[in-house]
Amino acid sequence: MNSEKLSYRLETVTKYIPHGYRLADIGSDHAYLPCHVVQKGIVAWAVAGEVVEGPFQSAKRQVEEEGLIDQISVRKGDGLDVIEVGEVDCITIAGMGGALIASILEKGKDKLVDVKRLILQPNISAISIRVWLMENGWVLISEEIIEEDGKIYEVLVAEQGDEQSAYQKNLEKGLLFGPFLLDECNEIFKKKWKAESKNWKSILAKLEHASDTPENRLKKEELIRKISLAEEVLENEEG
Template sequence: MKNIVLSERLGAVAGLVKSAASVCDIGTDHGFVPIYLINSGACKKALAMDINEGPLERADEHIREYGLQDKIETRLSNGMEKLQAGEAEAIVCAGMGGLLMKRILEDGRPREKGVKRMVLQPQSDLRLFREYLRRERFFIEDEAEIFEEGKYYVAMSVRVSDDDNNDLYDRAIRELGDVSEADAIRICDRFGPSLILKKDETLKKYLAHEKEILEGILLKLSENEHTERMHDIMDKINDITIVLSM
């Protein structure tokens, strides 16, 4: 049987899993990602979890359709609540806001549950989300930026670390060159250390697009009424300009 065809966004997420004995997909929706991972040989067994019964029922239908009932278990769960320690070497969490994903990780305690790697695709608040990952020693090792149906998405492969070796950030900070370390960390949090190091073409298009939007907003703001917002926008334009000039 042919493997399931994923959207470009979910394909990028699945592609970052690489290889794991067991994977837990949180917020699985239709169950497409675990089906793809099993059929492509990226993992041997998977858990497909969702907070809602409807998506899990659809996931069950698709799992039966591909004959994978013995390799993928579905489970009703609020975030990682029903994941037991040692059940998953890697987790996948995609397609939700960054603050919700942060809360799922805070409540789920992946380190305590023996999770070694996470593939995450937050859809908002990327700077705050990357700051949180750094603080918790969840270190980004690879990223993919995708443009699909008029929107930009970022997927990231994250190592759950027991040390302080944040190699990718260190390399990106050196690559950014003539800016302070604090500024370089902020830029990495904003746009992604791996994407900056790779000089990613989709990131470049996103930055050019974002710069144009921000400059348009700036023209419409009155300095007296919107001083703080103007400064925020100018700071972001400056960060974008630094990365585009690399």
């Protein structure tokens, strides 16, 4: 992977970046994504933010090698600390856990007032992001589920607006499975939730033999609920 040829996962993220927007890519690693979208003329200017020294240096090197130092500002800092209010229109955060992405948004939410679009790609726990978006006035406008190298990823796209509008059918299922992904219910979606359901069942089996504490009882209830939701969704589709 390089800035010329992105991974399929990052390619999918770039699809949702509107032409002409100013971009901040948070946790940019080698800055492949910002370099790619600037070279393709999708955006004229971008920030590559990285909190870890090694990837920060890699990103700086990459931007220098590509001759893009006037168009990409590589900055070291935690989450949205690397941008100023009103500096960008679109933020991408890819390749982290959903809970971490949600905490980055929460910590930096004062920076989001003028941001028009968020494109978020969690490796796990997309529900954490959907909950955060809904609690903070962001509406999901699109979702995509993809598979690359045996791993399944979800891409969530949100804009400021009526946060409830994506969840008209069923809030609980919408938050867990993704309202758009649920509607489409493609083969990758089914594969993901069959595997998740199997995993939850094996955790539940272990908990059956664990001590009967209030905490374990709660965990069991939650697992039983999630398994039943997944089975309902998958059965509806099979049927």
